[in-house]
Amino acid sequence: xxxxxxxxxxxxxxxxxxxxxxxxxxxxxxxxxxxxxxxxxxxxxxxxxxxxxxxxxxxxxxxxxxxxxxxxxxxxxxxxxxxxxxxxxxxxxxxxxxxxxxxxxxxxxxxxxx
Amino acid sequence: xxxxxxxxxxxxxxxxxxxxxxxxxxxxxxxxxxxxxxxxxxxxxxxxxxxxxxxxxxxxxxxxxxxxxxxxxxxxxxxxxxxxxxxxxxxxxxxxxxxxxxxxxxxxxxxxxxxxxxxxxxxxxxxxxxxxxxxxxxxxx
Numbered sequence: 547x548x549x550x551x552x553x554x555x556x557x558x559x560x561x562x563x564x565x566x567x568x569x570x571x572x573x574x575x576x577x578x579x580x581x582x583x584x585x586x587x588x589x590x591x592x593x594x595x596x597x598x599x600x601x602x603x604x605x606x607x608x609x610x611x612x613x614x615x616x617x618x619x620x621x622x623x624x625x626x627x628x629x630x631x632x633x634x635x636x637x638x639x640x641x642x643x644x645x646x647x648x649x650x651x652x653x654x655x656x657x658x659x660x
Numbered sequence: 661x662x663x664x665x666x667x668x669x670x671x672x673x674x675x676x677x678x679x680x681x682x683x684x685x686x687x688x689x690x691x692x693x694x695x696x697x698x699x700x701x702x703x704x705x706x707x708x709x710x711x712x713x714x715x716x717x718x719x720x721x722x723x724x725x726x727x728x729x730x731x732x733x734x735x736x737x738x739x740x741x742x743x744x745x746x747x748x749x750x751x752x753x754x755x756x757x758x759x760x761x762x763x764x765x766x767x768x769x770x771x772x773x774x775x776x777x778x779x780x781x782x783x784x785x786x787x788x789x790x791x792x793x794x795x796x797x798x799x800x801x
Contacts, residue, residue: 549677571709572673601680603705604768615763632698639775640768641756 549573552580556589560659562652564595569606577606581613590622593655597628602636610646623647627655666727671716671741676705679726683737686728690735696801699776703794704737706769707748715743715790734778734797745790747782748773 550573553564561584569577584592594610614624627649629637637648649655667682669675680701687697708724716722722743729736751770758764773780779795 568677570673570676570705571712572676601701603676603702603709604766604772605709607768608765611763611765636702636772640771641760644756645760 550576552577554580554584557656559589560591560593560656561589562593562595562656564598566598568601569599569609570601570603571605574605574609577609578612581609585613585616588620590617590620591659592617592622592624593652593659594624594626595628595652596626596630596633597652599629599633602633607637607640607642610642614645623659625649625655625658627652663727665729666725668723668725670720671712671722671724672718672720673709673712676708679708680705682726683728686730687735690730691798692735692796693801696796700735700737700794700796703773703776703796704739706772707737707739707792707794710748710769711739711741711743711745711792715741715745732797733799734795737794739792739794741790741792742788743790745782745784745792747784748780748792749782 550567550569553566555562563580565577567573610624617624625647628651629648634648637643647658665686669678683701683704684697687700692700711724712718725740727738748770753771753774754764754767773794777794777796778800781793783791785791
């Protein structure tokens with residue numbers, strides 16, 4: 547299995563990052579770089595699709611915490627979608643739904659920006 | 661003969677996937693259900709990540725020795741390492757309301773370990789040697 551990759555696509559002014567594989571302390575560096583790139587291009591409306599993500603540790607969670615303030619300060623957001631029950635449970639156990647909007651479908655996350 | 665329940669690996673985040681596979685095969689063989697196996701895997705990943713980051717400062721020349729035991733219906737994961745260790749039991753869980761309101765980053769590994777494992781033991785053997793042990797019983801599923 548591929549360890550980790552990110553597919554990036556643009557839909558109008560929304561950037562969609564689809565994650566594949568596992569997100570741990572090793573691979574989270576790659577996601578950090580993607581966020582830095584997207585935000586430096588002044589794209590602040592971001593949807594992250596977890597459908598093909600098989601695993602996340604706290605290092606992965608930290609990436610979302612590191613960039614959400616920047617996105618929101620610029621009238622954007624990082625909205626999450628497509629999580630398996632296993633991954634949602636980690637987010638939920640730590641209380642992440644307090645800060646992050648989490649949707650089942652990518653379509654719903656995109657619609658919330660319009 | 662080498663002990664199949666023991667691995668020694670370089671202290672690098674590159675090896676976390678290998679560690680997770682090792683834990684998964686052992687926990688499965690002891691009869692844990694999928695949910696518990698995922699909890700054990702994540703807890704051990706968090707423990708190793710902390711050692712790699714805080715005790716070894718990403719120095720791949722340092723090593724972690726991991727041994728798995730199954731005694732009295734519980735899985736016991738022992739991690740021996742050199743360097744500056746710390747006792748996770750001394751770390752207070754963060755106030756998550758404050759955590760989110762201040763957009764904090766990091767510090768969630770220990771709360772995850774405490775939530776998912778039944779017991780954590782830390783022994784500082786001498787000036788440089790540490791042993792961190794995680795316990796989870798089959799009954800806690």
